[in-house]
Amino acid sequence: MLEVKRVQVQVPNPAEATETADAIGTDTTEDNLQVDQSKPAIVIIGTGLAGYNLVKEIRKNDNTTPIKMFTNDDGAFYSKPQLSTGFAKNKSAQELVSQTAEQMAEQLHAEIHIFSPITAINSQAKTITCSKNGVHHYGKLILATGASCIEAPLTGNGLNHVYSVNDLIDYARFRTIAKHKKKVLIIGAGLIGCEYANDLLQTGFDVEVVDPMSTVLASLLPEKASKSVESALALAGAKFHFGTIIEKIDTDGSGVKATLKNGQTIFADIVLSAIGVRPNLALANAAAVTTERGIVTNRQLQTSNSDIFAIGDCAQVENHVLFYISPLMAQIKALAKTLTGTATTVSYNAMPVMIKTTLFPVVVNPPARNAEGTWHYEQQSNDGVKAVFKDANNQILGFALTGDQTSARSELEQHCPAIMP
Template sequence: MQPVVIVGTGHAGYAAAREFRKHDTTTPLVMVTADDGTSYTKPMLSNAMARGKTPAELAQASAEEMGQQLDARMITHARVASIDAPNRRLHLSDGSELEAAKIVLGIGANQIDPHLPGEGADDVLAVNDLDSYAQAREALEQGHRVVLIGGGLIGCEFANDWVNAGYEVTIIEALDYPMGRALPPQAGTALRSALTGAGVNVVTGRKVTAVERDGDTLVVVDDAGERHPADVAVRALGLRPRTRLAEDAGIEVGNGIRTDRQLETSASGIYALGDCAEVDGLVLPFVMPISNAARALGPTLAGTDTEVHYPVMPVIVKTPCCPIQFYAPPTGVAGEWHEEEADGGGIRGLFHDHEGQARGFVLTGPAVAQKAELVKQVPGWFDNRY
């Protein structure tokens, strides 16, 4: 019997495997991963210091332990070089091959690399998994000045966590306030004020143009000519889905590996989920959408076709200085934000389209307690696009 082969052992891959095993305990299962296959919860990286967790303590199970739990053959430190999609055959970088009844791609996304000039640019870190987080933590032990290139969600979470641990933290963000692509002005300004109050040096409206060296010190240079010395520099400019493997196999890609609502790609019997996937037009690189996708994919892999359902799933931003929950309005929908100070404190914002329908919301500080009320006012992810 040919196996189900899952490529990737991040949250998407392991969640899909667990859900598959709930519905099928006999079909062989193979998991292929480029790293050591350690199971961990990626969102916990950005508040590990606050929780007093070392990188080693964030590891939940080894590949061997996961293989036992899932009754799966684990192939670690192996890259898939190419996929013969019509025959569902995977060619690994060591020259070996795997034939599969079904293939699942849970191959994640890469941190966006701006390819900055300067002799220090190669020393800028990108935290995208447990191994790179361990590398960053080791670097942090050698100094106290940190510059984060990018003030999006991840940059803000790391900044809050690391400043609370006693580091001197600077964020350099090209937009007018942190998380400017997700938050409306009042909420974004509240976040900037809270981060500043916590001790973070928040530099907005600036782009990084180079990373130079001055002896052992990195110097991050912005487009105003200001030089920001750092012992550690980390880029946090967002994620780009890994699509090359699928594209080279003739599988349709867009902003991610395109799938229908059953998570099936344009190639029969090949599925995708997680940070790499564009599910019926949506790229949702967050835990809850990935978990929902896995719950649908499990029975589908076992023979019962099941569509994924995305309810309203607000994103929780782990910035204790300014708790935030938001449900972003769809890109391209015309409308306006209406923000106000909420009773009890914090910002409450609703985005209405030109017909008056609520399409997104944001809550900060104590106002996050109003989430349940606002969730009822907006459509679910699929219905919210039109």
């Protein structure tokens, strides 16, 4: 357990929450802070971007309420978006860390429990049970439990060669094993798969990608925009296998042989599964909190239990489950105000997503689910595509920009409706 009682944090936001935010730095100023242990504690489960930045926002207005944080890992603070750019930047896992848990405890004036999984939540008694540190009471409980990688349904004797990367420990494991490998097989050509393909290609790896859709980023981009990204990655050396899935991974010498549903086989040194993430709901379910695709909250991030809140990748806010930094930062600002006495609802403006395919940049502001309209291609060439989604009244509801057309982002963003006004 780490606890310090003298320092006030001043942690700047990440580049106003862009999708490629770097690790957030911290500045500290000395102050005679004194936590009032008679106050009910704010307990936060999770020490990722959501948890740490929520505490930073709380401490702007409240320096006396006890704050306890619990995490399954070492609590190191790092920028998760950098996990998919670390190879090209030749960054080790340690080099991605900006602050240790001990440093964060001092700066945030918080009690941080590392390697301390939560095994139970008693919402009636308002307690959590920690595997190593017993029972802790809370006044307000924040679930910042994030999301976990979806496992590909594979068979075969080579599954120990299949990796996924969702946190710093995963990154360290994959980077270490890949040190003397040459060829990587990626499962999935969505956002995560494309970002890793981009990163690994720039590092000199041979890359093959398998996806059941007909092109890359198929759930985010219209076809011609998707094809422009596919062409750029293929030109850089990626080989794609669309319209099929991997059914079996078997060992082949020191590497693997992947058997595809269409009968093809692919030989590689290592496999990276990148088919997406799913909110972690186990603790919410244990607390009898309502869950659907995520932990269901109202616009004050409050769950079905009035003293339990959810933020970040695990939260479903008015049916929105968004795995991006911009909505996360909007949630943090609103919830911090609510927890410090000013009830505040969260709102989402248009939030374009920058996909980190640096070989061929992509910015997309997807239209709302079930939005009625049509994609219009206003520019398209080998250098980039500009596609705009418009309704019957010619109102812009979304856009997709690739290559040299990404410069149109600011102009188009102004015309798009808010996601959640």
